[in-house]
Each structure stands twice: as C-alpha cells, then as structure tokens.
Amino acid sequence: MRSKSRFIGAVEIGTSKVAVLIGEMVRDGSVNLIGFGECQAHGVIKGLVTDFKSASDATHSALLIAEQNAGVKIDEVYLAQSGGHLEGFYNQASASVNAADNTVSQLDIDTVCRLAKAKALPEGRTVVHHIRRPFYVDGKMVGANPEHLHGQRLEVGYWTVHGSESVIANSIHVIRGFNVLVGDMILSSLAAGTMMTTPQDRQHGALVIDIGAGTTDFVLYRDGGPFMTGSVPVGGSHLTNDLTLGLRVTEGQAEKLKIRHGRAITMSRDKSEKVWLNGDFAIGDRQFPRRAIELITEARVQEIFEVVKKKLGAELAPELCAAGVFLTGGTAKLPAIADAATKVFGIPAVLGEMPPGMDDKLNRPQHATVLGLLHFGLQNRAGTGSGRQRSRGLLQKLFTSS
Amino acid sequence: MSAPPDDQPKTRNWRDIPQEIAPRRMSSVGRRRLTLGAVRTLASIVAIGAITWGGYGIWRTFKNDPQRLAAVSDSRPVEEIELKTDGVLDQEWLAQTLDMVPTAGLMELDLYAMRSRLTASGQVRRAVLVREFPATLKVILEERSPVVRLKARLGGPDARTFMVAQDGTVFDGTGYETSLVRSMPWLGGVRLLREGDGFQPLEGMDRLTNLLSTARNGVPRRYATWRVVSLARMSSDGQILVQTTDVPEIIFGVREDFYSQIARMDLILAETKRRSAAPVRSIDLSVGAAQVPVALNQPTTNTPDISFSR
Numbered sequence: 001m002r003s004k005s006r007f008i009g010a011v012e013i014g015t016s017k018v019a020v021l022i023g024e025m026v027r028d029g030s031v032n033l034i035g036f037g038e039c040q041a042h043g044v045i046k047g048l049v050t051d052f053k054s055a056s057d058a059t060h061s062a063l064l065i066a067e068q069n070a071g072v073k074i075d076e077v078y079l080a081q082s083g084g085h086l087e088g089f090y091n092q093a094s095a096s097v098n099a100a101d102n103t104v105s106q107l108d109i110d111t112v113c114r115l116a117k118a119k120a121l122p123e124g125r126t127v128v129h130h131i132r133r134p135f136y137v138d139g140k141m142v143g144a145n146p147e148h149l150h151g152q153r154l155e156v157g158y159w160t161v162h163g164s165e166s167v168i169a170n171s172i173h174v175i176r177g178f179n180v181l182v183g184d185m186i187l188s189s190l191a192a193g194t195m196m197t198t199p200q201d202r203q204h205g206a207l208v209i210d211i212g213a214g215t216t217d218f219v220l221y222r223d224g225g226p227f228m229t230g231s232v233p234v235g236g237s238h239l240t241n242d243l244t245l246g247l248r249v250t251e252g253q254a255e256k257l258k259i260r261h262g263r264a265i266t267m268s269r270d271k272s273e274k275v276w277l278n279g280d281f282a283i284g285d286r287q288f289p290r291r292a293i294e295l296i297t298e299a300r301v302q303e304i305f306e307v308v309k310k311k312l313g314a315e316l317a318p319e320l321c322a323a324g325v326f327l328t329g330g331t332a333k334l335p336a337i338a339d340a341a342t343k344v345f346g347i348p349a350v351l352g353e354m355p356p357g358m359d360d361k362l363n364r365p366q367h368a369t370v371l372g373l374l375h376f377g378l379q380n381r382a383g384t385g386s387g388r389q390r391s392r393g394l395l396q397k398l399f400t401s402s
Numbered sequence: 403m404s405a406p407p408d409d410q411p412k413t414r415n416w417r418d419i420p421q422e423i424a425p426r427r428m429s430s431v432g433r434r435r436l437t438l439g440a441v442r443t444l445a446s447i448v449a450i451g452a453i454t455w456g457g458y459g460i461w462r463t464f465k466n467d468p469q470r471l472a473a474v475s476d477s478r479p480v481e482e483i484e485l486k487t488d489g490v491l492d493q494e495w496l497a498q499t500l501d502m503v504p505t506a507g508l509m510e511l512d513l514y515a516m517r518s519r520l521t522a523s524g525q526v527r528r529a530v531l532v533r534e535f536p537a538t539l540k541v542i543l544e545e546r547s548p549v550v551r552l553k554a555r556l557g558g559p560d561a562r563t564f565m566v567a568q569d570g571t572v573f574d575g576t577g578y579e580t581s582l583v584r585s586m587p588w589l590g591g592v593r594l595l596r597e598g599d600g601f602q603p604l605e606g607m608d609r610l611t612n613l614l615s616t617a618r619n620g621v622p623r624r625y626a627t628w629r630v631v632s633l634a635r636m637s638s639d640g641q642i643l644v645q646t647t648d649v650p651e652i653i654f655g656v657r658e659d660f661y662s663q664i665a666r667m668d669l670i671l672a673e674t675k676r677r678s679a680a681p682v683r684s685i686d687l688s689v690g691a692a693q694v695p696v697a698l699n700q701p702t703t704n705t706p707d708i709s710f711s712r
Contacts, residue, residue: 060429073435118413126414160413169419176421177428179435185416 007034009063009074009180010373012188013049013171014082015214015237016330017041018059020066021362021370022074023378031378033371035070036361037062046214046233047083049170056177063178076183077175078377080191080369081128082215084233085164090133091119092157104137104146108154116158124165129187131159131226141223161187161229184377189217189229191372192328194379196352197221201323207316208352209308209341210369211331213237218308222320230311232304236331239300246296247288253277261290262297264340301337305344318347325349330366479505481537489545490577491525496541499523508533524573524600525565546571548578549611550589550631568611570603585626587614591634591643606636609656613642616660621668641688648681655688663687670696 008031010021022035039062043051067073093115097108117130134141137151146154172182193208202221210217216232239262243254261275274287309316325341325348332351341349354363354371362371425433485496500516513531520529520543528544548565552572555561565575566589575583589610595602610631617625624646632643636656644652649671654663666687674682674696684697 056429060431064431121413126416126419128416163416165414165419168416172416172419172421173423173427176423177432179428179432179439181421 007070007072007075008183008374008377009066009077010080010191010370010377011059011063011077011175012080012191012369012373013044013047013055013059013174014041014212014369015044015047015235016212017366018062019367019370020059020062021367021374022066022070022072023374024070024072025378031374033359033362033374034072035066035068037064037066037069039065044214046235047212047231048085048167049174052170052174056174059174060178063180074180076181078184078186078373079171079175079182080188080373081163081168081171081185082188082212082217082231083163083167084215084231085167086128086161086187086229086231087163088159088161088229089119090157090159090228091116092155094153094155097152097154102150102152104149104151104154106147109135109145109147112154112156113158116156117160119160121162125162126165126168127160127162128168128185129159129161129190129229131161131190131229133157133159133225133227134223143223159226159228186373186376187217187219187229187231188212188215188369189219189231190226191370191376192217192352192368193219193221193226193326193372194376195354195368195372196326196328197323199224201326204322205320206323206326207312207321207345207347208326208328209305209332211235211304211327211329211337212366212369213330216304216308216329218312220312220315220321221323228312228315230308232307232311234300234304234307235329236334238304239297239331239334242296242300243293247292249277249288257288257293258297258334261288261293263294263335264298264301264337265343266291266294266298267336268294297334298340301331301334301340302344305341309344316345316347321347326352328352328365328368332365478508478537480508480511480539482539484534484538484540485543486541487543487545489525489543489547490579491543491545492577495576496520500541508535508537508539511539522599523576524567524571525576546573548573548575548586549607549614551575551583551586552589552592552594554594564601566604566607568607570605570607572601572604587628587644588630589633590630591632591636604633606633606656609636610642613654613660613664617664620661620664624664624668624671639688649683649685651684653684653686653688655690658688658690662691666691666694670694674698 005027006025008023008025010023012019018039018041020037021033023031024034025031039058041055042058043049043054049055063074093112095108095112095115097104099105113132121127133156134143135146136142136155137146137149138153139155142149168185175182189208189210192210196208197206203224206221208219208221213236214233215235218230218232219226220228236258239258240251240254243249243257244251247254247257249257257277268291271289271291273290275290275293276285276287278285325345327337327341327349328351331337338349338351352365352368354368358371425436428436480502483493483496483500485491485493499519501519502511511533513533517529517531520526520541525545526543527546530542532540532542534540546567546569549568550566552564552566553561554564563575564572565578566572572594592604610633614625614631617628627646627648628644629647630645632645635641635643640656642654642656644654646652652667654660667685670685671682680698682696683699684695686695689695
C-alpha cells in the first residue's frame, strides 16, 4: 500500500520557527498525518529569507526531523508564503455570451477567466495566487459555475496575490537545497483560514487573522470563498521588541515577560503592582510594573489590528462578516486578544479552533498554517487535477529524492 | 466583448521560477539525496537495459531458432535418480515403483503423481522429489519401521505376509533382512479391512509397540522367545496376549505400566523355573500387581496352581 502513496511535506518557514508536517496521500485522496518536525528559525526576518545558509540549515533540520519521525522520504513540498512583499489587487473582466441563444458555454467561461487574470505585473513581481470571486450573469451573482445559464453578459473577478520574484525564488531554493521539489505554494493566510473556518463560516463571511512572530496574515471570506488577502509585516516579535525598548531588558527577558504577563487589553488598574522577571529571587531578578507591560502589549496588538482594518478598508462590513473574526497563530495565545479584536473591528472575535479529533501535539494555533497547507493544497489538487504534477511523477521520483 | 485572449499580456506565475539549483548550493543532506537519486536512476537504467536486452535476446531466438527455446523449456532427459532414505528401500525398488520412461525430460516429470506412487506402498511415510538441474532427480524417503508381522489370506489359497508399523499401517515390506523379519513376533486377533489399494490402519498398535519395545529393551532374552502377540481382547478387556516358545499365554493389561508387568513376568518365570519343574501354562499380569495368577501344566486342575502375592 505504501508504494502507492505520495508523501507531501507541508513547510512553513516562519520568523521564529520552521514547521514541517508530512502527510501520506493515498490513492483515494485522503491524507494521513504521519510525521512532524519543528526547528527554531534562523536567517528569516518578517517572513523573508535574509541569510540563505542559516535559513537552509534550519529548514533542512526540520525536514530531517519530520522525515525521521515519519520514517519516509518526502516526495514534494507544499510551501507557505507570507511576508510584507505580498500584495493583492482585484481585476474584473466581462465578456458577451457567444451563443445565439445566449447560453453560457465553457468557452465563454474560459475566455472571461483568462481576461480577468491577464493583468500585467510590474517587473520583478510574480503571481502566487489567482483567487476567483463568484461569476455574474447580467449583473446577478450565480456562484461557481455559470455554464448552461442564460444571459448576455458574463462577468468574473480575480483577487490576484503577487510577490517579489526574488523573495519567492529564495524560499523555493531553500527547499530545493534539500533536493525536493516545491509542488505548490500557498498563502499562509489561506492555509490557516482553511483550518479555522467551516464552509458555513466562509459562506456567511469571516475574517481570519494569523498573527505570527514576524508577520500578520489575514484573509477575508465572503460568499463561500476567499475575497481578499493581505499580509502585514508586524507580529509577535514586535511586541517583544517594544517591551525590550520600553522596559530596557534583553530580548529573551522581554519574550519571557510577554508570555507571562502580556495582555491584549489592560486589566491591571494598580500602577504600583509589580511582577518579577524570573520569580526565583536569584541575583539579577528584577521587578516591573504589570500595568506597563500590559499597556505596551495592548498598544502594539491594537496597532496590528488597526493596520489590518485599514488594509481591508470598506470591504470589512459587519453585515458581510457574520461569522466573525477568527484569530490564530502563536501570538493569538496572548490573553484577551479576542476582546481586543472585537473592540477594533466591531465584530465578534474568537480564537480559532482546530477541527475535532486533531492530535494534541498539533492542536495548537501556531500549527494551523502547516495543517492548512496540506488541507488546502490537496483540496486544490483535487479541484484542478494537477495534471502537470502527475505527468512528471515517475521522472520526478527517479531524479529528485532518494 | 473584450480583446481576444491571445493579445493579453502573460502574467508570470511562481511556477515559472526555475527550481533547479547547483549542487554546491545544496546542503550536505540535499547533496546526499541527489547522489542517492542519481545512483537509483543509474540502477534503474541498468535494470531496464538488462530487461530489454534479455527480452530482445528471447525475441531474436524465438524469431531465428525457436527450437532452442523449446530445448531450454523441455530440459535434458533424466540421467540419474539419486535416492536418500532412512530405511531399507533401494534403487531397484525405486526405479520399479517410479516406472519412468527412459527418455523423460526432467521438466516433464509429474512429481505429484510420482510422490503418490511412492507413498502408495505404505512402507514410505513421506517422499520428497527434487529436480536438480541439469539431469538429476533427487528422491528423499522417510520409511515406516515394522514392529510385528502378520499373515493373511486375501482371496487366494496362499497366505501373504505383511508388516505392521507403529502407527498401524499394514504394508508388504520390501528389502528387510530375513533375520530381522524372523525376529519379529506374529500379530493375531486383528481384522484387516480394505481401504483403496491397501488396508485401514490397525487400532491399538501404539500400545502394542510400547509393550514390545519395553520388553525388547528390558528383557531381550525373554523377548526373543515371543512368537505371537494378539490384540483379540484389546478392545473388550484391555488385554494383550503374548504367546512365547515357553509359555502359551501371557496376558498383559494395557491400563498398567508395561515396565512393571514385564518385571513381574521375568520374576515369575525365573521363580517358577527355580521352584517347579512343571512348565508354566499361563500368566495373567492384567489383574494388577497385588496378585498374579499363574497356571502350571498339571493335568489335574484348572485353577491357578500358584499365586504370586506381595
């Protein structure tokens, strides 16, 4: 049975950690999670590879751990893409229905889709995702497939996510350094969003915010699909940095204070209330005002949400986001962060939850992206058929991994 | 309608980014995987080449000289039959039983049928036949050992002698030395029932074998005088009757240990010989160790003359 399986590695090269999850894709299309590897990241700042060797070493260590854990070799990798270099725009196209009886044909659909995607990008930019929005026939929304419907005009729009070619090439080459092909590239926000929301949530409208260490990615769902995505180069490490500057402590001490005493909404009223740095009464242990820590973390969290809100602009309307805001990522563990999000967006916010039955080791917000990578990637593959990948399967197996 | 699709600018996709990188940019793990991949590729090419070359060779032979292929598949005629046995059967018996066509090829032999012929005799418990190329048939036999012999008249006027093995199998018995056959007691009190070409296995032979082996090992001189053993009362009374050259009837019970019964028999025979000149007519060892009825050949009485008690 094993020989008929494919082993997919979902890789997230984050600012603070590299996570790898191996899924065994069997012939019936289902996936078994068989291995997990995690390693502290190096050479990555705000989601961008800045030191190729350090980033490669960290990524390859995580890949090796995952392979040893699973006892198999990875055939191909689904890579998460995040960072401030990613941008998106919306492009809409329309086409007259060709047939004399005004029946929409597959040719009309292909034509309008091609037109909507064919927008030139600036030099050095490359497309990561074309996210299709619902079709419209004579101005009426018809959903995912308008074939055989009657109308004179067919319209569709694409949310196109593009990024810096050099940045994307760097992350691809980090994986290729392990001699594995990158089979698919998926936005971190889309991956996390797939895990955090149900199809019903996406139909009602939902905003998923993945607050990582270096970046905050978000995806707005509407009408059952992704409507808009974005990435803000600010994350949990900025909270740490603010504490470092504000309290004049080292980065490690600030991280410790953030985890132990940070809050997204200030709770402490007593200005004189102090907390210990370590609490072990050792030499060098110091006290800090709790309120100061909470104020610093609150300010930065609020700022992150404000930036996300600003990026979403008028698209974020409470009536079109009925399912609410879902928070995930490592920084989502900060106490009262859901309340802070509710306050900023004016929409009920909750901490995202994994689907039931997930392994305890993986059932954490910081692993939502790698889990979503496998889920979203395989869903996409099933949808598109991925003929290109299949046709070169044998050669790929022969020439790439051992 | 908007402009035709061919006029639209082509957007660059991340899949257009070449994934190939120089091996020196790979990590040591990546280079190792690349090397292993290359070795595997090479091995695959060699394997595919070998299979192709072999297939081409067969095809060419088939095209030019089909007889050669036929010759290979028919193999050579059997030149030697090698026999390995733990018993007494010999090459002559084997050749006679197998009854092979002299020109039969090694691959033509129906080993299952040959094995059936070998085991049909009853003397062979297990037979293994192995083709040893180029032209040898190896036969490994496991034989049954006879413990008693019996004489039966099967329709004809003359009685035939058969051997009986420990598991009750009745067989002709081939190749045994005359002295060995003569040393075996006759078996009586049994009915032979037909089964196929042979007979049904006899009941109670395991206990009889136990008695005989105990006697042969414990009192070999007395055992040498045993002429007939009978299972006539085995199923009804649980007794084995033994007739020796000296005593017409010694009765052994199957419910008690044979070793102690034989010890008592030896003692009684020695005692009677020492105490009385009259020959013993009967010893009944089946009634238990407490009392052994012994009848002597005295014309005046039918009751036991002597009773050996503890």
